[in-house]
Amino acid sequence: MEPSTDRVFSVTLDDVVAARERIAGSLRRTPVLRTSIDTIDGPVDVVFKLEYLQAGGCFxxxxxxxxxxxxxxxxxxxxxxxxxxxxxxxxxxxxxxxxxxxxxxxxxxxxxxxxxxxxxxxxxxxxxxxxxxxxxxxxxxxxxxxxxxxxxxxxxxxxxDIVAGAGTIGLELADDIDGPLTTVVCVGGGGLLGGLTAVQRPGDRIVGAEPAGSSCLHQALEAGHPVSVELDSVAADSLGATRLGDVCWSTIAGRAVTSVVVSDPELIAARRHLWDAFRILVEPGTATAVAAVLTGAVRPEPDSTLCVVLCGANTTWYVGGQRLVHPAGNRGANLA
Structure with missing residues (x-):
């Protein structure tokens, strides 16, 4: 999907605060899980933002x-x-x-x-x-x-308004976690990335994680502007934007935002790791953010808490001959 051609606006902290007021009481305030995961460098402390528990199974x-x-x-x-x-x-x-x-x-x-x-x-x-x-x-x-x-x-x-609403996740993280935060999030068209960037605190970092075959943020940063990209990834159903959104690009300009890419096998392995270690079933696109940490593409900083946003779980998965189903609005993974 191509971005809109209307006048482009940056999203601000005030926009996100206004969004929080509009949606307050109607959607879930999703929890965080403080844990550790076994990465290529050994165990790493991480905070998972369990946004897949949101109404509809995604942010x-x-x-x-x-x-x-x-x-x-x-x-x-x-x-x-x-x-x-x-x-x-x-x-x-x-x-x-x-x-x-x-x-x-x-x-x-x-x-x-x-x-x-x-x-x-x-x-x-x-x-x-x-x-x-x-x-x-x-x-x-x-x-x-x-x-x-x-x-x-x-x-x-x-x-x-879409970007500002997504940014309310960042306000919840700021309430739950003291001090600087390194937030890793998968990127499609950049709505979630832009919203999180709008509420960055001093010392916070945002890392966009993408499959190599669906990397519009990474290619935009390399080119210095959004560019059209070809899609070739198992995660393209949820991270299938062919160009980074203009609102996101305007919002992240000059901010502490970086990008990493992972391979499809790496994100598939990360998805399996979440299930095996935590019984958390997410979409391939969401697992991209986890893969960035497991592979060492993103490493913890001594003065920052590492957080991974698990933003979507509308998926179907076959494991050991049984069908794991996680439809929108479901409370968890069911064996059917």
Whole structure:
């Protein structure tokens, strides 16, 4: 999905604080888990932010609900409700937000969208349309549908309210963890990365982790501006942006943000490690952030707490002949 062409805004701390006020009491304040993991360098202390426990099984409802309620406050939301193009998690976020705000939700997904996510969307009451085999095809169709219907068009990641809502995770981390924090987070279009960057405290660092075959942040930093990238990764269903969002790029400019990449085998191994060690089942994209630590691509700093955001768990996995299912809104991994 390509970013929006509207005027680009940076997201500020004030924007994120306002988002926290809008969504307060309607979504979960997700916990942290202080533990250690066995990395290539030996055991490393880490804090996991368990955002996969959020309503919908991912962080996306934060931004969507912020956008919907902001639009309602500005009298920009009518009976047509909201409309979004997404391969999965952003649509799940929009569906949850619409459900909470008691409005309609229409979703356009590519034909390649994972069935577990499509099933979750329908269970949430969303009207789902399949268009094309790429996110951009779905996005183009969604834009035309919004023009005809008057629905509020939500972007999966490149919209100030979406980014600000995601940033509320950073406010929770600041409340829970004293002192400087090194936060590792997977990157698709950069909505979560941008939101976390907006609330950085002095001494905090943000590290974006990406698969080598889906690395729009890494390539943007190398080029000095967002560029179009080719996708070739098992994690492309959730980290499938072909270009870093302009809102993210504007927000991270001049801030302490770096990027690392990992291979698909490394992120698959990290996903397995989370299950074996903690019985935590996450999406391949989310496991990218864990892989960055396990492989030593990100190492702890002596004056900083290392935190990994586990941001999504809408996935299906077969292990030992049994099917592990973690659909949106589920409270944990079930054997079925």
């Amino acid at each position: 996306k409802p934060r931004g969507s609900l912020n956008a919907v309620r902001h639009a309602r406050d500005e009298e920009l939301l009518d009976d047509a409700g909201v409309l979004v193009a997404s391969g999965g998690n952003a649509a799940i976020g929009a569906a949850w937000a619409a459900r909470i705000a008691a409005t309609r939700c229409t979703v356009v997904v590519p034909e390649t969208a994972p069935q577990v996510k499509v099933d979750s969307l329908r269970a949430l009451g969303a009207e789902v349309h399949h268009v094309g085999d790429r996110y951009q095809h779905a996005a183009d169709a969604a834009a035309e549908m919004a023009k005809r219907s008057g629905a509020l068009l939500l972007h999966a990641y490149d919209q100030p």
